Amino acid sequence: MMFLAFVAAIAALALLADRLGIASIPDWASRLRFGLAAALVFFGVDHFLSVGRYVPMIEGFVPFAEQVVLVTGACEIAGAIGLLVPATRRLAGIMLAIYFICVFPANIANALNGLAVDGLPSSGWYYWVRLAFQPLYVWLALVAGGIVMQRQKPEVRLS
Numbered sequence: 001m002m003f004l005a006f007v008a009a010i011a012a013l014a015l016l017a018d019r020l021g022i023a024s025i026p027d028w029a030s031r032l033r034f035g036l037a038a039a040l041v042f043f044g045v046d047h048f049l050s051v052g053r054y055v056p057m058i059e060g061f062v063p064f065a066e067q068v069v070l071v072t073g074a075c076e077i078a079g080a081i082g083l084l085v086p087a088t089r090r091l092a093g094i095m096l097a098i099y100f101i102c103v104f105p106a107n108i109a110n111a112l113n114g115l116a117v118d119g120l121p122s123s124g125w126y127y128w129v130r131l132a133f134q135p136l137y138v139w140l141a142l143v144a145g146g147i148v149m150q151r152q153k154p155e156v157r158l159s
Contacts, residue, residue: 001126003039004133007140010035033083033144040080040096047073053118059109075099083144093145100137107131 014031017023025031047054047069054069062068079099082092111127120126142148 001130001133003043004136006039006042007032007035010038029143029146029149032140033089036096036140036144037080037083040076040083044073044076044080047076050119056115056117057106057110059106072099072103079141090145090147093141093143093147096141096145097138097147100134100141104131104134107134 011028011031011034014023014025014034018025018031025034051066051069054072055065058065058068075095076099079092079096082088082095085092107127107130111124111131114124115127116122139148
């Protein structure tokens, strides 16, 4: 849920920058792209700085938990960069949507098993509520990647 708050805050700042004429960010897909990219970089870097915080979220049957945390952090950072590069934006959006789907089973396991993770609420409800946001993250990745909700430019016919 912190992730979504981060995305929303950066998207709101992008809207403000557009309204104040500081930067031209005229559409919501672009604002969400900046928000999602910023959140992915922030939390991706956190995967490297706080590996131990993420290890308990990985199921016991998954080998090399610390390396998995590092790889997922790298995926988040790479996805963020990919969203910001027009030539890779669509691919990044698709890959991030797949990434968010792939981490969903871990989120289900966390809700079922309960966790005590530094920096996250210790209440079990948090992990159940968090599940509801996963489809939203998939949608955000697809919007930010320009896969869904693209404005269609009106067709101009010369006759």
